[in-house]
Structures are given as structure tokens and as C-alpha cells.
Amino acid sequence: MLQAVTSANPGNGDEPWVGRSIERVEDAALLSGRGRFIDDLGVAPGTLHATILRSPHAHADILSIDAEAAKRLPGVAAVLTGSDVKAVTTSLVVGVKAPVECWPIAIDRVRYIGEPVAVVLATDRARAEDAAELINVEYSPRGAVVDPLGAIAPGAPVLHDGFPGNLASDRSFRYGDPEQAFADAPHRFAIDIRYPRNSCTPIETYGVVASHDAGEDAYEVLANFQGPFSIHTVIARALKVPGNRLRLRTPPDSGGSFGVKQGVFPYIVLIGAAARITGRPVKWIEDRLEHLTASVSATNRATKLSAAVAVDGKILALDWDQVEDCGAHLRAPEPATLYRMHGNLTGAYDIRHVRIRNRVVVTNKTPTGLNRGFGGPQVYFALERLVQRIAIGLGLDPLDVIKRNLIDADAFPYRTATGALLDSGNYQEAVARAVEQGRLAELKAKRDAARAQGRLYGIGFTAVVEPSVSNMGYITTVLTAAERRKAGPKNGAQATATVGLDPVGSVTVHVASVPQGQGHRTVLSQVVADVFGLQPKDIRVNTEIDTAKDAWSIASGNYASRFAAAVAGTAKTAAERVAGKLARVAASQLNVEPADITFAKGFVASKHNPENRIAFSRVAALSHWSPGSLPDDAGHTIRETVFWTPPELTPPDDEDRINSSLCHGFIFDFCGVEIDPITLETRIDRYVTMHDCGTILHPGMVNGQIRGGFAQALGAALLEEYAYAEDGSFLTGTLADYLLPTTTEVPEPEIFHMETASPFTPLGAKGVGEGNCMSTPVCLANAVADALGVADVTLPLVPSRLAELVRGAEPPPPAGGATTAAVREGDRRLRGEGAASVKGAPEQVWAMLLDPATLQSVIPGCQRVDKVTDTHFRADVTLGIGPVNGRYRADVELFDLDPPRAVTLRGVATGALGFGNAEGRITLAPDGNGGTRLSYIYDAAIGGKVASIGGRLLDGATRVIIGQFFTALARKAGGGDAEGGGFSLFALLAKAVSLLGARR
């Protein structure tokens, strides 16, 4: 069922524009191919194009980088490595006090797959990529750790000496008297969860165009960065210039962000440095593999949560133990994901006693950053799963446990135990309306009927407080009170808006909100049109930012769902300030009191005598043409810039209470899901989502945010995970591996609204963009747990995982046969064995296997084989599937020679698309007909790019490669057949790493 929310027709002009779903001013250009995204804009002649060579290892020392061949390629201007970049920059600021550095490119050591190792600058991208393939990097691998609890276990490989035991921060908090509450409570419930890594993955990737003026030592950067502009200070510091020498601009359009494009900032530093070193403008556009592998992700988190509970289900205290995994570097603003929710760790519930231990750890994975929901999904997955467990444990209805614990409607504004000031709401009323309008009784009857037929049907519930407009000071909660006193106060959320009038009286609005598709220009035109009595089409809104010319603050940008609550309200305030001055001008012209002035239908008029009026444009233009005609007290009316920050956003207090966000919307969701008993696929039967986001400015856009967040959350719940093998290999480097929801999975949620205005914002609005990313994953998980009758469920709820829950682990395949063992989860090793018949006696085959000339002729794509010693070979191999070619260097040694019966081969292959190492044993035996029976067993590990993009195809492709090699060997020997393949170490390694390489 689809709910139609189409644009409202303009009314008669009396009712306000705010609150109406008018058509978006952004759309005509976007629908006609006239959007202006970063890669659509031209660059200056002579601009160099960058490509980034990235680490194929999760953790390794860089022994050497040989870029000579790459530099000699025509069109290549430079190849930069860590030391080159380090010479012109300083380390990025790290968010905790520790002797740790964070660079935008690897310095001597790589710590995650995809970490930049070299930047190639050439006249075009293709040439830069050609050159990148010619760079030889020698690595010495180290042990890798990808699990957050594994990282803090004794003996784990250490990433940074400044983070002993990989622990970047360890803080404990105590609010109320949790120990007493737990001691007194009749029940204690606990849950132990792992929240996976995922990302909201915008369809447009990162882009940066940078130039450097050596005369003034000033950078000019265009990037599809989304803010927060606190990061501007981080970038400027890293580039070693004061803020006024870093001009950062954004393109007019951005192809989605959802927090993710905050993570472009290390590349601003990297590309800025490249522009400075080469003395030329440099452009870099990220590709999809780079984005999935190495842009940024949400944090994964291991959480233990316990609750002290009364017999009626009332939660008396919570005990949180959170271990946050921020990846290989603690990049600004991390560990913000962990602290953004600090004031909201009691959710929508009235719980006065809370104990918290927050640990931040580093692992050999991509560094984390902003992502829609930002800490909310991780917190609510634990809290709301626990609420369901409490209900089951006490034999209560989960909805009753939710209702028993909700904050009372008359308690607002309500200060949570951990410090958040919840601005407004009526949670009981919202739940009641959702139950009624969403037809919960009918859904329950449906569940009962389905279960009576033996079907797997479940219902899940979630209640969530959605924070918005974050306090710039919340992150300082990671510091102790003493450290905070030393560092000075940080707090607030400065929003800014400028309203200007031009010489013909038309209105221009500028804000620093940096929209990424949300339609800010449309809403601002509504807000300002209402103030001036104009129509939205009369208001021209610009949302590009240029830090050299525009009003902005560290809080500027598009994050924390701050637009409706903070930015739109600030624009209203700025417009009202201009209107107040215009009223005085008009009052003097119309001979009335300013209080008698009204703005309506394009005129400034007397309220008492509407005929006594003057055209808005005339009043608005006067300050340009005849400032002398203005009344003395009016001042100019040309332009007003307003900065607005709410007084409620104070720094953390000495007891570590923090009002981490200004506004708090409320969401209550419930859903019915059915699970296919054979495939264990989860189908959403009905999803009901009730929102109270305060005053709604544009219903169509609010529902758009809800639907979009819901779809992303559905992906997080059912499909998406940035998967890593235990060795740190990244396994989901394409959109065929990292599965995003499509039209076949996403139903229309039933959306309901309640509007309890926020007393803290100029328009009464609260944020709404992130709520479903917090509520929906756990709501679906609760429903699946209900359907299957299981206590623990882990995201994403893919069928294979549910099958393990319901049916136990899959048994191993039957032994025997020429098979390549299936790749097990978390294990990148390929194992296999097989046999083949070859004409010729074992002695003859033996000689062939050890003869470089024969090998060169039978290994597919082999350029040359060099014999270093009798048992040591080096080979250059160029291999590809379809149009994708890659060059590899293989180094192989022979051991345990037992001529002509058996030999063990051990070797490594490296190339642009990855690396491999393998060991295999070949045995030769006479087949009784003058030929040879050859059998083999091998064990290979493959990593780097190929594991990210071709992991799921490696088994099959390996068999093909082996078959190719053996057919050639048999032919060389004078006929014969391979059974189920054959064995070639060179071919196996080289071919496997060449699979499906992505080249532009």
C-alpha cells in the first residue's frame, strides 16, 4: 500500500506557507540533468587528477616504496608517499588526550585495508591509475585484530603505542545510586550484544578539488563535505595554515551524505597537500571500491547492558558497559559516536540510577565517523532488546513494559539521569494513538492466526527518543572534569542565517546548513515568505558555503538533524529582524505606528486600514536608493545576519551530566514480520511508525526523511554489514557484496504524526532525520526474535544467520572428491585437493614442473620465469578475466623434494589487485599405462582488493585457473586429461588475485 503525499496547492495566500508540502525548488534542475554536483563542475586548465594507491594489508610495516617506473610514465606529474605529505602537514587532531598521531596517508605503517599509501598525480585519471599499478610497495605484515573485545584482550597486536592495549579511552560514570538500586531490585536482566559495522553509503562518492597559492600560503578547496565545520579547524591545522587561509567551499548539489561525507576531510588534507607540492590544482573523485573499503563507517560496538527491575517491569537502574570500535585511527570527531547519546542512555524511560563504563578501542578496520543515527542505533539496539527480554522474563506484554517506564507527560521539560533536558512530549498519548491508528489489535489477531497455522510470525515494539541539534560540547564528556577545566568550555550550537534585500527589493537568504538533498532551500523560502507576506517563489535561497565570505561557525553543516530546529528558526529570526526595521520604514511612510504594520500579499500595510499600504519591494529597496529617507532609528535594512544558539546547551557539569542535544523527538514503532520457514527470509508485513518531531514545517519532506531513514534502517537490520575476515581483509567491496535495499525489499511504512512543539526552538520544530535509523533495526529484531522464539539475534538478520539460530550450524560437506573447500566465514584461506592424469612418466612430468621454459609456456599469462636457484623461481604474470588485467610478481620456492615422487611449493604473489601466499604438495605416481597420476593438495590465502570485490567468486574461479594450467601442462606433455583441475602455484596465486579487479 502506498500513501500518497503529494504537493499541496497554494491556497488563497492567507494561511502560512510553513506546514505545507509545496513542490521543491530544487527539483526542476535535478529532474532535467542540470544538477551541479562536484564532478559536474569544470576545473581549471592544467588541473592534475589524483588516484590513491591503498594498502592491501590490514596491518603491516612499509619496508619500501618504489615509484620510479610510475614517475616515468608519460603524463605523470608526481607520486607522493607518506613522507612527502608529512613534510608539508601536521598530524590530524585526535579526540582524546594521548600521544598518538593520525595522518591522512600511511606513514611507515598501514593499519587498515584501503589506507592510502601513495598518491599519483597525472594529467588524467586513467594515466594516474596506470602509474599506480607500477608502484612496488614492500610490506612486512603484522598480526591484525578486527574484533573490539579481541583488541583489548591480553597479547593482541597493538596498533598505536600511544594507545596501550588498543584502549583509547576508558571512562566510568555513575548517576544516582545504581549499586543500591541493583541490590534492592527483585530482578536483574542482562543482554550482551554486538552491533555490526554498516554505513548509509550515499550514491555520490567523495570529491575534492584543491589548489594552493604559494605566495600567500593559502588553500582553496571545493569538496562535497557536509560539516560540522568544527572540522575546518582540524583541516587548517593539519595544513599548517590559520583558518583564514583555508577557503573551503561546497558545490551547489551533493548526492546524499547521511553523515558519511563528514569523512571526506582527511582527503581534503591529502589533496590539499598534493596541490601544494605540485603547485597545480588537483582533483580527486573517489570510486565505489574506495568508498566501501576506506571512506568511513558507523562504529561497531560490543555492549553489555543490565537492568535492575521491579516485579511490575519498572526499570530501576541500568548498567552499561560499552566497548566502541572506532577502527584504526581515532579521527575527529570520534569518539563522538559513543558520547552523542550520553544524555539519552535511558531512552524514553524514567530511570534515575545509571552506571556506565565507556571504552573506546582501535582495531585494524577503516576509521569511523558520522553516520545517520550516530550512536542511536547502537544504544537502542541494546536497550530495546533488553526491554523485550524483561517482558518475556516477567511474563509481561512488551508493550506494557514500555508503557510502565515511559516518562510522564507532565514531567517535561525532563532532566534525564545522565543530563539531557528532554524538551517536550506526550509519550503515552503517542503510543495510544499509534496502537489505535496502526491497528495493533488486528495485527495481533493476524499473528495468532498465522501461528495457529504453524507459520513464523512475530511482532516487535520500540520506543525511542530522537535527539537533534547536538551540543558542540558533548564530546568533551570523554574528558574528565579536570581535563575539561584545563581545556576551557565547549558548548552550544551556533546556527546562522543571512537575509538580504537587493535594490529591486527582492529577498535573498543564505544559510550554512550544507544540504545533501533534504530540500533546505524550499523550506527556507516558505519560512521567510511567511515573515514578509510574500510567496516562496519570491525568495531566493543559497545554501552553498564559502568559508572565506559567508557567516558560519564550528556548528555549521548538515548533521544532528539540526536544520528544521536550528537553521530554519534562525532564518526566521533574521527575516523578522529585517521585517522589524522595514516596519519602521513603512510606518513613517504610511504615517502609522510600527505596531500597526503587517506584511501580506506583497504589501506592507496598516493592520487597521489595509488600503493604506505600500508595495513590499518599494519599502525593501529604499535602503539602497535613499538611505536618507529612512527614519533615524531604523538603520539600514539591506542585510541581517543572525547567529543563534540555545542557552540550554551548556557544557558537561562536574558530575558529568551533559545535555547532549537540544531537541528530543519521540518515536514509537511496531511491526509485524513473517519469516519464510524454508528460506528464512524476513518479510515485513506491516511497519507502523509514530513520530512526534514538534512542529512540522513541510509534511512531504518530513515523511521523506522518515521513509528514507526507514529504508536505510531496513538495510541495516536485514542486509548490510561491512564484513571483515579475521585477518582484516575487507569482504564487501562492491554493491553486489554490500547489499543495499531495493524496491523489492522496502515496503511503505505507515507513518503517523503528533506535534508537540519544542519550547526551545524558534519554530517549535525538532529534528526528524535520524529517528528510524535508531528505532527500526531493533524493532525488526524484536519482531524476528518474537517470530522465532529466540533470546539473541544479531544484525543483519540474513537468512544464513537465522538458519544457524533455528537449525544450528551447518554440517561440514562430505569428505572426498576434487573440491575446493568452501570459504568459511572469517577465514580467507582456500583449501583444496585433486588429481589428474598426464601422459608421460613421472620423471618427465617432474622435469617439466621444474623447468622454467615449460612453466612459462603453460602458466596462463606468464611473461617470464627466472630461475634464481634450482629450487627458487621468480615469475612475472599478466592475467585477467574479461577486460580486467593485472600484473603480478610471484616468488616461489620448492621444499621437501622427493624426485620424481613429491614436492612442496611455497610462495607469494603480489600485484596491484592484491596479494596471496600459498603452500601446496604435489605427488606423482605411475598410472600403470606409461602415464602419471598427479595428485595435489593446497592451502592458499588471498587478500587485498580481490578479497573485497571477488571473495564470493574465488572458489569457482580457482578451479577454473587450475584447470587452465593443467590442460596446458597435459598438452605440453603430449595429451591427457585433468580431473577436476590441477595445480599451479603461480597460476593459482596470480589468477586468484586478478579476479574482477576494478579499473576505471
Place this chain on the structure above:
Amino acid sequence: MTRLKAEQRHAVRFTLNGKPVEGEAEPRMLLSDFLRHQLGATGTHVGCEHGVCGACTIVVDGMLTRSCLSLAVQVDGCELKTVEGLAPSADRLGVLQQALRRNHALQCGFCTAGILMSLDHYLAKNPAPTEAEIRDLLSGHICRCTGYTPIIRAALDAAAELASSSKETSDA
């Protein structure tokens, strides 16, 4: 089949939205890059370059085509239609485009060009699609902003409007 030299640039001529265009491309140059960077037709977007996201979808000789999986030299002599060719004039939107705007079926607009091309192509041949058919068609496109349902609504709206206008025309 002509064999092209990898190191050389080759002349490529085709019809883009009814107008002849030409340029030069190395054999390895993707059609999406050629359209965007050689011809300046930047309305076609590139989201994944491996054929999954659908943002780069265009019509080549009447067939829906992923321009990121095609080479520029392959379309020499072909007729191409891209998002820039959909509107009846520069200041007006077509029925399908209007339906997307009316239904708030786009936010960032990055994936929209590909979706428009698939829908435009499909609706021309299937004037009365069901919701299931539209969902099936659009399963080859990824949109991260809208949650899809407004796009499906817009497609059904546009189909209905196109059907009624063609009925009026045939009645007249």
C-alpha cells in the same frame, strides 16, 4: 569487427537526444565518462561503476543501457537518449518528471536520472503498469534517500496521466 588500437584515440560519433555529437576516445574510455567529461552531458551520474546502482542508465538504440559498463567506442553510430532529452523544453518538465516532483520522489537527485530513463523507457511500452511491475523494473536502481515508495507512486501517477492524455488525443 574493427580492431582498435589501445594507445590511440578514436573518433566517436553518435546522436545524443536527437542531435549529432562527436569526440575522441581511447578504446578503454567508459561511455559514462565520455558523456560527462568529453561532451559535458553531466546529467548522467556515476554511482558504482560496476553496474549495480543504476544511476548511469541511459537508452542506446532503444535499449536500456548501463553507460558505466559500456565503452564510448561501442556506441559509434548509435542513437542515445539521456536525462537531458526528457523535458519538452528547457523551462518545462515532462509528465513523468512532474510526477516525481509532485510526489517528493527525489531528495538528493543523484540516482534520479537513471530512474527516469528506466521509467520513461518502460512506460512508453507498458502504459498501464502495476505496482509490482514498477517495483520489479526499479529493482535495478538504488536510491538511498527516498525509501522508493514515492518513486513508485510517481510512476503510477505518470502512467495514469499519460494514459488519459493519449486517450484524449485518440478521442479527438
